Amino acid sequence: MSILVDEKSKVIVQGITGREGMVRTRLMKDYGTRVVAGVTPGKGGGEVHGVPVFDSVAEAWEKAGQIDISVIFVPAFLVKNAALEAIDAGVKLLVLVPDRVPIFDVLEIIRLAEDKGAHFVGPNTLGLVSPGKAVLGMIGGRAERAKEWFRPGNTGVSSRSGGMTSAISYYLTEEGLGQSTIVHVGGDAILGLTHPEIMQLFEHDDETGTVVMFGEIGTTQEERVADLIETGRFTKPLIAFIGGKAAKSGTRFSHAGAIVEGSRGSYESKVKRLKEVGVHMADSISDIPKIAKKLQGKKGG
Numbered sequence: 343m344s345i346l347v348d349e350k351s352k353v354i355v356q357g358i359t360g361r362e363g364m365v366r367t368r369l370m371k372d373y374g375t376r377v378v379a380g381v382t383p384g385k386g387g388g389e390v391h392g393v394p395v396f397d398s399v400a401e402a403w404e405k406a407g408q409i410d411i412s413v414i415f416v417p418a419f420l421v422k423n424a425a426l427e428a429i430d431a432g433v434k435l436l437v438l439v440p441d442r443v444p445i446f447d448v449l450e451i452i453r454l455a456e457d458k459g460a461h462f463v464g465p466n467t468l469g470l471v472s473p474g475k476a477v478l479g480m481i482g483g484r485a486e487r488a489k490e491w492f493r494p495g496n497t498g499v500s501s502r503s504g505g506m507t508s509a510i511s512y513y514l515t516e517e518g519l520g521q522s523t524i525v526h527v528g529g530d531a532i533l534g535l536t537h538p539e540i541m542q543l544f545e546h547d548d549e550t551g552t553v554v555m556f557g558e559i560g561t562t563q564e565e566r567v568a569d570l571i572e573t574g575r576f577t578k579p580l581i582a583f584i585g586g587k588a589a590k591s592g593t594r595f596s597h598a599g600a601i602v603e604g605s606r607g608s609y610e611s612k613v614k615r616l617k618e619v620g621v622h623m624a625d626s627i628s629d630i631p632k633i634a635k636k637l638q639g640k641k642g643g
Contacts, residue, residue: 351476359380370477378406381396439468442466469526497553500556536563537567551578552578581624
């Protein structure tokens with residue numbers, strides 16, 4: 343199998359008639375993602391790349407049947423309303439692509455998602471891909487490129503950087519190492535599914551043997567992954583690279599969530615903690631496929 347999405351998942355696109363919505367719907371459909379409907383209030387009755395457009399998620403659910411995933415391409419200030427609408431309608435996984443979503447809006451989405459048993463990736467994410475099965479969001483850019491860069495295999499990828507998500511997966515493919523699922527968790531400080539949750543999904547995925555994690559300074563995601571390993575809740579070989587080695591305290595490094603205050607979330611603390619539990623640390627991105635090759639077939643954190 344794969345995690346979060348496969349070729350059977352029924353997907354809608356909220357904001358499908360916008361520029362990004364139209365372009366990324368084309369990417370997803372051309373790759374093979376099962377996009378069954380789009381939603382834009384006031385634009386119901388039309389089509390985008392052969393996908394029917396409805397005025398609401400509830401109407402899309404009624405006409406297209408049960409919906410598994412919603413990919414959201416709306417302006418940041420509308421993300422909360424779109425997400426809450428999808429969760430209320432019964433959608434269990436959302437992909438929140440836009441950046442600059444207000445923190446309090448994300449907290450409201452988290453609260454309703456927890457109440458309804460739903461999950462989301464992002465905000466500020468390129469999305470995710472299960473190679474050979476489906477793409478969600480904008481990862482890969484074009485279907486032809488996504489098919490070339492990402493190949494089916496048994497290496498899982500979880501990353502806090504959109505660019506590094508694609509780069510690491512491409513380098514793995516170049517070395518003959520395919521991927522089970524590739525996830526860009528997003529670059530903000532408060533997210534839906536973070537590294538620890540993705541690791542636990544990979545732990546229970548029969549198709550994933552080894553996992554690569556691109557981490558950054560800021561937040562405690564990587565330290566919490568170390569806790570999972572220490573307590574035996576993640577047991578597969580893990581390769582990690584931490585970005586932001588040269589960043590100074592109080593300075594944001596690339597993403598909103600990549601900022602260190604004092605020693606909390608620092609490069610040194612993350613590397614030290616991951617090494618303590620036996621994670622294979624890469625000194626450079628180019629080292630990742632080399633380490634992964636050596637770990638093929640091995641067990642343990």
